[in-house]
Amino acid sequence: MLFHSFIHIPSIGKKTELKLWNQGFTTLKDVFNSDLSDKIKIGAKTSYEKLQDKDISFFYQELPSPEHWRIFNNFKNSVAYLDIETTGLSYNEIITTIALYDGNIIKHYVNGKNLEDFKKDIIDYDMIITYNGKCFDIPFIESYFKISITNAHLDLRYILKSLGYSGGLKLCEKQLGIDRKHELNGVDGFFAVLLWRYYKKYKDNRSLDTLLSYNIEDVLSLELLMIKAYNEKISQLSFDLDPISLPIQIENPFNPNKMIVYKIKKEFQIYGNSYLTKHQSRQEEKSHIKVKQDTKEIAYIIPHPESTEDYTDTRNLPSKSKNPWLYAKSKFGDYPEPTENSGKWLIFVERKDIDKIWEKIRKWLIAGLLSKYAKVSTVSKLKPSNKTSHVICVFTYDWTDEKDVMDIRKKLRDIGFTQKIPYKTDKDTRKGKYHSGYSTQISKYFE
Numbered sequence: 001m002l003f004h005s006f007i008h009i010p011s012i013g014k015k016t017e018l019k020l021w022n023q024g025f026t027t028l029k030d031v032f033n034s035d036l037s038d039k040i041k042i043g044a045k046t047s048y049e050k051l052q053d054k055d056i057s058f059f060y061q062e063l064p065s066p067e068h069w070r071i072f073n074n075f076k077n078s079v080a081y082l083d084i085e086t087t088g089l090s091y092n093e094i095i096t097t098i099a100l101y102d103g104n105i106i107k108h109y110v111n112g113k114n115l116e117d118f119k120k121d122i123i124d125y126d127m128i129i130t131y132n133g134k135c136f137d138i139p140f141i142e143s144y145f146k147i148s149i150t151n152a153h154l155d156l157r158y159i160l161k162s163l164g165y166s167g168g169l170k171l172c173e174k175q176l177g178i179d180r181k182h183e184l185n186g187v188d189g190f191f192a193v194l195l196w197r198y199y200k201k202y203k204d205n206r207s208l209d210t211l212l213s214y215n216i217e218d219v220l221s222l223e224l225l226m227i228k229a230y231n232e233k234i235s236q237l238s239f240d241l242d243p244i245s246l247p248i249q250i251e252n253p254f255n256p257n258k259m260i261v262y263k264i265k266k267e268f269q270i271y272g273n274s275y276l277t278k279h280q281s282r283q284e285e286k287s288h289i290k291v292k293q294d295t296k297e298i299a300y301i302i303p304h305p306e307s308t309e310d311y312t313d314t315r316n317l318p319s320k321s322k323n324p325w326l327y328a329k330s331k332f333g334d335y336p337e338p339t340e341n342s343g344k345w346l347i348f349v350e351r352k353d354i355d356k357i358w359e360k361i362r363k364w365l366i367a368g369l370l371s372k373y374a375k376v377s378t379v380s381k382l383k384p385s386n387k388t389s390h391v392i393c394v395f396t397y398d399w400t401d402e403k404d405v406m407d408i409r410k411k412l413r414d415i416g417f418t419q420k421i422p423y424k425t426d427k428d429t430r431k432g433k434y435h436s437g438y439s440t441q442i443s444k445y446f447e
Helices: 014-022 038-052 056-062 065-078 117-124 133-145 156-162 169-175 189-202 205-235 258-267 278-285 351-366 402-414 426-430
Strands: 079-086 095-101 106-110 127-130 152-155 290-293 296-299 325-329 343-350 373-377 389-396 422-425
Touching (some): 038 056, 056 065, 056 152, 065 079, 065 127, 065 156, 065 205, 079 133, 079 189, 079 205, 095 117, 095 133, 095 189, 106 205, 117 133, 127 205, 133 152, 133 156, 152 156, 156 169, 156 205, 169 205, 189 205, 189 258, 205 258, 325 351, 343 351, 343 402, 351 373, 351 389, 389 402, 422 426
Antiparallel strands (some): 079 095, 095 106, 325 373, 343 389, 343 422
């Protein structure tokens, strides 16, 4: 496609390029002996020389970003399809695995084994192709390894969006007729976090193999998506170019383990929402352990640390539950148990959004990505005067540990809660200190 491109030449935009094509100037060579301006002819000759020299950096720098897809066909033999898995969204998390595919060979890297090899391997490629890599994968890699990625970079998220495909990698695959292994249906980035944590907790290589299978499936998919996107782009041109043939799909060297996927889905109850049985509802009502303090009976604000109740059940919806509170408890990680100085960040949510937002908090908490406990008020908790607003409490073990409190706040921002929210101690809640608005006399922090 670069042999047919003029838009990177100074003073030539889309309209001028289209005009040149319509006049019969469909290659760089067509311009050399034409009566066009010297500026255009010099630009075409320079471009032709750079193309002969396989100077990808020239075209990557000179082409407008939305036209970077044009680079693909000329440099597809030196491309790395790249995808990473991590333990979370923020850059203080770790990279767990990396998958790299060059159209012939699959390479994989695992934290604690060969992850550092990635730094020298990636240098061998002129171009990398990702999905959403400009926003996530590449900045994360650069932050984690303390390196700078200088390869030309095509981000399929933007290329596909320009063609009308959006909604995430998996949805784009479906729209373009790409199917994954049946065993990986329902496995996503969050599930990949659970696979890694399960592997680290139980030393179960079946979990790691499933994670690598998922990670590698992503990069194999990227090749198909890139070729399909390129072919669709050139089909929109005013002249004909030969499409790239779809490759024979290389076999993924790792297979997902059905039992591991089932066990993790069962342990974290990833089935979607349905209702609790009457027995489970009664058990939940007993989850508050009562104690005596100042001769008054009060309830713990959070579940008792020694309780054996399951606080990760998704089968009750905050918008419909008859219980005043629903709870979530981390199953991974070593976050400290609450102390007498425990407290919580308060997130206020409209009823129309509460089920979706609570599920997001619940998922990241039980995976060990936040603190240890969270709870959400249900529709039965709302006062008659307030029929719309729920509250989600994300607890920290000690409000005096400001670094920890702010670390939890940062993680909440990373998963989308960017508005200012208050932090309140459990002691103040037990004493009945409430207020309208965010009084600094009640809130220890408001960030």
